[in-house]
Amino acid sequence: MSALSNEIRAEVLKMISMGGPLSFTEIMERLNMNPKSDAGKFGYHLRTLIDSELVTSDEATGKYYLTLLGQDVANFIYGVEEAVRRKKGEMQVRTSSLTIEPFDRKKIIQALIREANVPRKLAESISKEAEERLKKLQIRYLTAALIREFVNAILLEKGLEEYRHSLTRLGQPVYDVTLTIENAAYKGLSSPNEVHSLAGDAVYEEYMLLKLLPRTIADAHLSGAIHINNANYWVLRPADVQHDLRPFLNGELPPDGTGLTVPSHYAPKSLRGALYATLCLIKTSSGLVSNAQTLPFFNVFLAPFVSGMSDEEIRSELRDFVYVLNAVINGSNMSVGVQLETSPPDFLVNLPVNKSSSLRYGDFIDDSIRLLKLLIEVIGDSDGSGKVFLNPAPFLKISRKALVTDAGLESIAKACAVTQKWGNVYYINQNPEWQTENAAYNADLSRLDSGWKDWELGTIRNGVLDNITINLPRISYAAKGNDDRLIERLRELVELSKEALIIKRQVIHNRMKDKLLPLFQEQLSGSPYYRVDESAGIVSFIGLPEAVQYHTGLDPSEDAEALKLSLRIVEKIKDFCKESTQSIRILPSYITFEPTAQRLTNLDISSGLVEGKSVLPYTEHSVLPLSRPVPLKKRLQVEALFQKLTLGGHFFNIRLEEPFPTSEMICNHVKRISETADIGAFGFTRDYMYCGKCGNIAAGFEDRCPSCSYSGDRLLKYTRIYGRCLPSTKWGNSERMFAMETQRFML
Numbered sequence: 001m002s003a004l005s006n007e008i009r010a011e012v013l014k015m016i017s018m019g020g021p022l023s024f025t026e027i028m029e030r031l032n033m034n035p036k037s038d039a040g041k042f043g044y045h046l047r048t049l050i051d052s053e054l055v056t057s058d059e060a061t062g063k064y065y066l067t068l069l070g071q072d073v074a075n076f077i078y079g080v081e082e083a084v085r086r087k088k089g090e091m092q093v094r095t096s097s098l099t100i101e102p103f104d105r106k107k108i109i110q111a112l113i114r115e116a117n118v119p120r121k122l123a124e125s126i127s128k129e130a131e132e133r134l135k136k137l138q139i140r141y142l143t144a145a146l147i148r149e150f151v152n153a154i155l156l157e158k159g160l161e162e163y164r165h166s167l168t169r170l171g172q173p174v175y176d177v178t179l180t181i182e183n184a185a186y187k188g189l190s191s192p193n194e195v196h197s198l199a200g201d202a203v204y205e206e207y208m209l210l211k212l213l214p215r216t217i218a219d220a221h222l223s224g225a226i227h228i229n230n231a232n233y234w235v236l237r238p239a240d241v242q243h244d245l246r247p248f249l250n251g252e253l254p255p256d257g258t259g260l261t262v263p264s265h266y267a268p269k270s271l272r273g274a275l276y277a278t279l280c281l282i283k284t285s286s287g288l289v290s291n292a293q294t295l296p297f298f299n300v301f302l303a304p305f306v307s308g309m310s311d312e313e314i315r316s317e318l319r320d321f322v323y324v325l326n327a328v329i330n331g332s333n334m335s336v337g338v339q340l341e342t343s344p345p346d347f348l349v350n351l352p353v354n355k356s357s358s359l360r361y362g363d364f365i366d367d368s369i370r371l372l373k374l375l376i377e378v379i380g381d382s383d384g385s386g387k388v389f390l391n392p393a394p395f396l397k398i399s400r401k402a403l404v405t406d407a408g409l410e411s412i413a414k415a416c417a418v419t420q421k422w423g424n425v426y427y428i429n430q431n432p433e434w435q436t437e438n439a440a441y442n443a444d445l446s447r448l449d450s451g452w453k454d455w456e457l458g459t460i461r462n463g464v465l466d467n468i469t470i471n472l473p474r475i476s477y478a479a480k481g482n483d484d485r486l487i488e489r490l491r492e493l494v495e496l497s498k499e500a501l502i503i504k505r506q507v508i509h510n511r512m513k514d515k516l517l518p519l520f521q522e523q524l525s526g527s528p529y530y531r532v533d534e535s536a537g538i539v540s541f542i543g544l545p546e547a548v549q550y551h552t553g554l555d556p557s558e559d560a561e562a563l564k565l566s567l568r569i570v571e572k573i574k575d576f577c578k579e580s581t582q583s584i585r586i587l588p589s590y591i592t593f594e595p596t597a598q599r600l601t602n603l604d605i606s607s608g609l610v611e612g613k614s615v616l617p618y619t620e621h622s623v624l625p626l627s628r629p630v631p632l633k634k635r636l637q638v639e640a641l642f643q644k645l646t647l648g649g650h651f652f653n654i655r656l657e658e659p660f661p662t663s664e665m666i667c668n669h670v671k672r673i674s675e676t677a678d679i680g681a682f683g684f685t686r687d688y689m690y691c692g693k694c695g696n697i698a699a700g701f702e703d704r705c706p707s708c709s710y711s712g713d714r715l716l717k718y719t720r721i722y723g724r725c726l727p728s729t730k731w732g733n734s735e736r737m738f739a740m741e742t743q744r745f746m747l
């Protein structure tokens with residue numbers, strides 16, 4: 001006890017306990033003693049400690065360390081000091097669970113061990129150091145977050161970077177949050193919810209990069225070699241879902257999954273009940289996927305419910321459905337597609353409508369066509385204030401039969417009239433061989449088909465897990481004109497993307513186990529409703545024309561050799577996607593799920609790979625540049641070469657100039673493309689404006705409403721951007737550039 005009765009000696013004990021063995025001069029330096037003049041005084045103190053068997057020295061290294069007794073005594077000193085501080089009310093900590101409590105060093109030790117597996121001894125010494133330093137700083141507003149920052153800094157100083165990664169906090173700087181709130185309207189955020197979710201986006205994106213993906217993949221994303229779409233929801237949701245309406249219409253599954261949260265008809269008896277179940281399904285699923293959901297065979301599966309109803313009654317129900325649908329998904333950035341069959345496919349015709357019925361879908365063919373035509377009509381109408389319904393996106397599936405039957409031709413004509421008005425129909429040509437028995441395009445333009453097992457496992461109750469986009473120009477810059485290097489680097493990046501998608505599949509399996517995807521995990525005839533292993537991962541690309549132009553010096557929209565290289569690159573992507581060690585469904589696509597080209601182009605500019613001044617963002621959602629005029633005929637030919645290679649997603653967006661053609665002209669083109677071209681998905685897009693002041697619709701883009709001259713922010717422009725019909729209130733920079741710069745055609 002007398003050895004402890006001196007401040008310097010107590011300090012020496014604490015110092016060695018915290019910092020490990022130290023030499024004579026190291027200790028003196030830390031005590032701010034002069035090695036010459038104070039040596040005698042210090043030597044006396046050190047001897048006293050050694051004589052009391054608290055400290056001993058190692059002859060080999062000349063360092064002093066604590067005996068077991070010394071360690072106990074040092075801990076005792078810490079305990080006393082802490083108790084005194086607590087009593088005096090010093091070092092109060094605001095915790096993340098919103099309490100104020102006295103500083104407790106043990107909590108640091110516990111966190112280091114629990115969160116980062118730090119060895120106990122090391123955790124002890126770090127916690128002591130943190131306490132000492134915090135004490136000296138006399139911080140007035142001490143928070144748990146600040147202590148964490150402090151501990152992290154100590155870890156970094158000691159070269160313990162890996163531990164620090166596990167202990168770091170995810171989130172946003174105060175400044176960023178302030179900016180988001182203040183600039184919300186400018187950034188196209190239209191509600192507090194959207195602002196709120198941005199903070200979550202930031203956390204989950206960082207979490208994905210820091211914790212979930214191997215460093216190679218995270219770095220490839222950050223450096224811009226690839227782009228991980230939906231990074232904000234990557235650890236939580238799949239990208240989209242292709243539903244199967246049948247179990248909800250025949251009462252096998254309630255539309256919220258459990259039947260416990262929303263009122264449920266179970267087996268609906270009327271069209272109204274059936275549409276209500278469909279809406280519940282969409283509402284539930286809109287929290288479970290990132291991009292889109294689609295209702296395959298919509299008019300076939302609902303046909304039994306319209307039997308015996310008049311057109312007027314059906315139209316009225318469908319109108320309510322479309323209104324409520326748009327209200328239900330408003331604010332979620334979700335699109336909903338309906339797949340409409342111009343003639344019910346053969347594999348459905350003989351299936352029973354439900355288990356207890358002798359009726360088959362084939363008994364309701366006329367009703368299914370009636371339903372199709374009436375829904376198209378409703379979608380073609382405007383709402384009460386004169387504007388377009390953004391959802392559902394109609395996908396009209398054109399079969400060979402439809403091109404030669406009255407019913408089919410009438411359906412196509414109806415759709416073309418809507419195209420003439422709103423330019424929002426998606427034509428799905430089922431005729432090319434590679435479309436298989438059933439090709440299912442989702443509202444995010446991803447594509448699945450029955451080439452995977454059969455039409456059920458291949459195209460319903462599954463979806464796209466997610467989409468990784470490859471920056472092709474980056475590969476070109478690295479290849480320096482060498483073909484082999486180009487293909488080799490391409491292979492590496494496809495492999496990397498596949499690795500990421502395999503991880504994504506495991507992530508969704510885990511979320512199903514965590515019970516975080518209600519409805520999707522509900523059991524239905526022996527498997528969960530959402531079939532994760534039948535769902536696809538998409539590998540997409542941007543900048544194909546730019547990559548080829550850099551590699552060959554030639555423009556693929558003009559030069560045949562350059563076009564050949566474009567084809568070879570996409571063929572290779574397709575081949576590399578197919579080579580899979582694990583049986584995962586990987587598909588190539590030229591569709592990105594979010595605007596990606598701008599980010600990747602900017603990264604290439606900032607790393608000096610490309611001259612910044614005159615560069616437009618790389619081409620996205622197309623295999624030829626969209627800003628350069630290429631005749632429609634030529635584009636159709638090129639498109640036909642590429643769509644059959646990109647079976648994970650494609651869409652030929654034919655944006656037309658004003659004056660817009662008549663619906664008969666559009667109809668002729670739709671028929672001709674379906675009969676003769678090797679094109680699976682296409683659409684004619686119209687640009688128009690809606691004036692929120694006078695309700696006028698005007699063709700083309702102008703600065704003022706031609707009817708009332710209004711020019712404020714209730715004047716909306718509409719066009720199809722990256723495959724989605726979007727009003728200008730939803731455009732960011734990339735969308736605005738796309739809307740203003742891309743080529744328009746004359747028919």
Ligand SMILES: [Zn+2]
Pocket residue numbers: 691692693694695696705706707708709710
């Ligand atoms: Zn107006």
